[in-house]
Amino acid sequence: MKFTNLGRTGLSVSRLALGCMSYGDPKWRPWVLDADAAMPFFRSAFEHGINFLDTSDMYSLGRSEEIVGRAVREFGRREELVIATKVFFPLGSAPNMGGLSRKHIVQGCDASLKRLGIDAIDLYQVHRFDPATPIDETLAALDHLVHQGKVRYLGASSTAAWKLMQALSVSERNGWARFVSMQNHYNLIYREEEREMIPLCLDEGLGVIPWSPLARGLLAGQRKRGDNTTTARAANDDYTAHLYDAPEDWDVVDAARAVADARGVAMAEIALAWLLARPGVSAPIVGATKPGHLDTAVKALDLVLTPEEGARLEAPYRPHAVRGFK
Numbered sequence: 001m002k003f004t005n006l007g008r009t010g011l012s013v014s015r016l017a018l019g020c021m022s023y024g025d026p027k028w029r030p031w032v033l034d035a036d037a038a039m040p041f042f043r044s045a046f047e048h049g050i051n052f053l054d055t056s057d058m059y060s061l062g063r064s065e066e067i068v069g070r071a072v073r074e075f076g077r078r079e080e081l082v083i084a085t086k087v088f089f090p091l092g093s094a095p096n097m098g099g100l101s102r103k104h105i106v107q108g109c110d111a112s113l114k115r116l117g118i119d120a121i122d123l124y125q126v127h128r129f130d131p132a133t134p135i136d137e138t139l140a141a142l143d144h145l146v147h148q149g150k151v152r153y154l155g156a157s158s159t160a161a162w163k164l165m166q167a168l169s170v171s172e173r174n175g176w177a178r179f180v181s182m183q184n185h186y187n188l189i190y191r192e193e194e195r196e197m198i199p200l201c202l203d204e205g206l207g208v209i210p211w212s213p214l215a216r217g218l219l220a221g222q223r224k225r226g227d228n229t230t231t232a233r234a235a236n237d238d239y240t241a242h243l244y245d246a247p248e249d250w251d252v253v254d255a256a257r258a259v260a261d262a263r264g265v266a267m268a269e270i271a272l273a274w275l276l277a278r279p280g281v282s283a284p285i286v287g288a289t290k291p292g293h294l295d296t297a298v299k300a301l302d303l304v305l306t307p308e309e310g311a312r313l314e315a316p317y318r319p320h321a322v323r324g325f326k
Helices: 035-048 059-075 102-116 135-148 161-174 197-204 215-220 238-243 249-263 267-276 293-302 307-314
Strands: 003-005 012-014 017-019 052-054 082-087 121-126 151-157 179-183
Touching: 017 035, 035 059, 035 293, 052 059, 059 082, 059 102, 082 102, 102 121, 102 135, 121 135, 121 179, 135 151, 135 161, 161 179, 161 197, 215 249, 215 267, 249 267, 249 307, 267 293, 267 307
Parallel strands: 017 052, 052 082, 082 121, 121 151, 151 179
Antiparallel strands: 003 012
């Protein structure tokens, strides 16, 4: 495994993060693995040297965090691991069960700590920004958690670059702990983040930890043109069609397949190798639900694309509307 510092921090993370949305309660999403089925993937991740785990309180309505906590106790060394979770999306329909108010952030953090079974969250991320809460209230609450020792670093996910810059400015003006990372939607098919967000992260020293690095399986060769039912997740996930609905997206998939075939490697290796080499990227968040998924991802760490291969992969790209947040 290879490691890097997360942005300008001293926090050492593996170049791959294990995404834990796929582990939780199948009643929440049919493609989600239950605790017993998930454990082999955590054991494999730790054996590969992955020390970065990413979950959220809304994944399986908290069950994912419980499974992460169990895996850490059974297979991991807590002092070596970086455990990341998120807050924002509602866990129920009652008042104060979602958003980024001081009340919800504080009670959400306490609930996540309990489910994870740990005394501090390494990276606490706002899953989205909350238009109903003043940014000062949100950032003051997050800073409070850092000073309490419940949270070690703060991160953000999927927003407009101007909103992230606003948050960084407010934190600096008040002497509060600032965001150190951005978890954003970024892959060969969706590169709009290269316009403003990634230059901002590079300039401000934030690590980039892309979600959906394989475009919900499109860049792993699991799906074909016009077919949205080739995997269990695709058949029950209408969000994929929202993210990737342009005919030109398949031209990028075809280019990745051609480069992979010429190299004699899996498409996923090509897509991850391209992303790992992009400026600012610390650790793509990879999901694993089948044997071999992590093995393939780890191989990408040693795959260096030629300039010609990179150009071939990037040539079919066409601009997209913003996807991944509203």
